[in-house]
Structure formats: C-alpha cells, structure tokens
Amino acid sequence: MAAAKTSQGDEVWKKMELGLIPDEELRRLIKIEVEKRIKWFTKPTEQEQLAQLLDVVKSLRGMPIGSDDDEAHNSKFYDTPRSFDILIAGRTIKETSGLYTDPTITMDEAAEKMMDLYCERADIKDGQTVLDLGCGCGPLVLHIAKKYKNCKVTGVTNIPSQKDFILEQCKIRNLSNVEIIIADFLEKDIEATYDRVFLISVIEHFKNFGLVLREISKWVKDDGGLLFLEHLCHKRFAFHAAPIDEDDWFGKYILPTGTLPSANTLLYFQDDITVVDHWVLNGLTTFGLTKEECLKNLDNNMEEIKYEFKSYYGIGEEETLKKINWWRVLFIIWEEMFKYNNGEDYMVAHLLFKKK
Numbered sequence: 001m002a003a004a005k006t007s008q009g010d011e012v013w014k015k016m017e018l019g020l021i022p023d024e025e026l027r028r029l030i031k032i033e034v035e036k037r038i039k040w041f042t043k044p045t046e047q048e049q050l051a052q053l054l055d056v057v058k059s060l061r062g063m064p065i066g067s068d069d070d071e072a073h074n075s076k077f078y079d080t081p082r083s084f085d086i087l088i089a090g091r092t093i094k095e096t097s098g099l100y101t102d103p104t105i106t107m108d109e110a111a112e113k114m115m116d117l118y119c120e121r122a123d124i125k126d127g128q129t130v131l132d133l134g135c136g137c138g139p140l141v142l143h144i145a146k147k148y149k150n151c152k153v154t155g156v157t158n159i160p161s162q163k164d165f166i167l168e169q170c171k172i173r174n175l176s177n178v179e180i181i182i183a184d185f186l187e188k189d190i191e192a193t194y195d196r197v198f199l200i201s202v203i204e205h206f207k208n209f210g211l212v213l214r215e216i217s218k219w220v221k222d223d224g225g226l227l228f229l230e231h232l233c234h235k236r237f238a239f240h241a242a243p244i245d246e247d248d249w250f251g252k253y254i255l256p257t258g259t260l261p262s263a264n265t266l267l268y269f270q271d272d273i274t275v276v277d278h279w280v281l282n283g284l285t286t287f288g289l290t291k292e293e294c295l296k297n298l299d300n301n302m303e304e305i306k307y308e309f310k311s312y313y314g315i316g317e318e319e320t321l322k323k324i325n326w327w328r329v330l331f332i333i334w335e336e337m338f339k340y341n342n343g344e345d346y347m348v349a350h351l352l353f354k355k356k
C-alpha cells in the first residue's frame, strides 16, 4: 500500500509539535492561517456573504448532532488532569471567556465579571432552579451557588472526574446547594425543568444546532424559563471546522471538528425556542486576553505541568512535549484569532431564549 502523502502543513505541524519553531515565527505562521480563513470566507458582495452563511445553515440542518471523530477530539481537550485546569485557569477554573473591562485586571477578576454578566443577562433571581449543561470544571455552577445561596444549581458534565472535583470545591467553599450529574446531556432522559438553563461555549462542538436546541429546550420551564447561551463566533460568516486546503495544519491537527457559528447563526434554529435578547462582545477583551493568560500560566508552570502530564497519562518525555506544544499552539491560535482586527472579527455571542 502506498504511504499517505505528507503535505507541507504536516511538516510544519511536526516541527510545531516538537517545539522547534520559535514563538515569533509560530505567531507569523498562525496569522497566515487566521487571515487565510478570513479571506476564504469573506465574500465580495452582501448577497454572496448571506449565501455563504445560509449554505452552512442548510448543511447543518441535514447533519447529525455531532461528527464521528468528536469523541477522540474532545478527549484531547477535556481528558486533562484537574491540576492542569487549575494551573491554567486560576481560582475560578474558567477557561472560557473572561470579561476584561480593563486590560490590567486579573484573570480571576475577568472571569468573575463575565459570570456576573451571564447572571445579569439571564436575569437570575435568588431561589430559582439553575442548570448548567456542559459545566466543565464547574466555574459557573460554583459562582451561581455562591452568589445566590437559595438557588439550587445543577451541573451536567460528561467527564466523571469533573464531578468529584466540583463537589470537593463545594466542600472547600462551604456550598450545599449544588448537584452534579454525570451524563451526555443529549442522551439523558428529561426528569426536571429549570428556571434558568446555561450553555456556555458548548454549542461549537456540534453540527445540527436545531436538534441540540430541541433537546436542551426540554429542560427549560414553560412558564418564565430562560436559556442563556454563549458561543465563540465570527461576526459575519460561519464555517465547519475542517482543513480548508491540503496544507492546512491548523484545521487538520488543532480544530478538526465542530462548527464556528457566525454571530447570528443560531437565529436560524428557532423551531423550539424564541430569541429574547442577543449581544456580541469584542473578541480581544474576552477570549483573546483569556487565552493570552492561559498561555502565560502554562509557560510559568511548565515544569509542574510536565510532571502532571507524565504521571496522569503515563507517557514519556517526547509525548509530554507534544501534548504541551499542542496546548501552546492552541492557546496562541485562539489569542491571534480573537485579537485580530482589535477583536472586531472573531467575537463572542450571547443569546437569551425562551421556550416556544
């Protein structure tokens, strides 16, 4: 059998993975990919731009909820030692967007400001029932449980070790109003409905947004229930995460699955829910600066992270180096994408929906 052809992109990636490309050059190569995508998906007329978006919307409608290789890809992202999450994301353990109202505030302060904004926009009232789907290491669950002592907060995660970690954090923080369910939230039977449902930086994993929102809407109370959703986006175009040409190491090795919606893509999926409010946030002062901080934290804790990776994954020096470089490249890609054009291209979208 003929050996698979190695592209120029494969060669670039091999060097990146071994840390053989200095950061300045790495950023230059990443900027080329960021600009390539913007050129590729930006159309010369509004008519063609809208057609680009609707092509993606229509293709998503015809697809299953997720793509086949999601599991392997997701485990790369989420099967991590909890010590790594703490070293990277700080006290709040929030790795998704913070809100840098001022560039000098700390990562913890920015994370708290963003979670306060979620609560304000979702109009949470103390005493309500709250559900956080795809809660990760629990930043929002812990934040709401502390801020609203009479709310009953439920988090759903598909990573079992995250449950133990969150419950341990509840003990440390003296919180008794939290419940964590281990489940794939798309497969769990609906037993309860909630006043407020949150989906923070999860929808980008999926394909058929209509089916995802149908499943999620079942958890939202009929009477006054609200769904608050955050996702990364481009302000105008949407695209399937996949290589855009044969040299595209970026699409092949880092972001091979899922979908990046445009700021308004979800408005085309309102069969079971109705939009109540909609916002976009600058990409630089949210995800861009958050990922800059994640990178600094990774670099400042390199020796400890190497040690944690080696013992958690049971791997040697070279595999550890590759894992660390995968994270470094990912953080730099996200930083460059969301800082591009002062954060006015790649952005963060917030949407508030009620049930139909």
Ligand SMILES: C[S@@+](CC[C@H](N)C(=O)[O-])C[C@H]1O[C@@H](n2cnc3c(N)ncnc32)[C@H](O)[C@@H]1O
Pocket (backbone or CB within 6 Å): 078, 093, 094, 095, 096, 133, 134, 135, 136, 137, 138, 139, 156, 157, 158, 159, 183, 184, 185, 186, 199, 200, 201, 202, 205
């Ligand atoms: C980018 S992380 C965001 C985590 C958290 N919402 C936050 O803001 O920190 C996406 C999370 O969604 C979870 N997830 C994805 N699909 C899921 C599913 N079908 N059921 C449960 N959790 C899921 C992943 O395990 C991961 O923790």
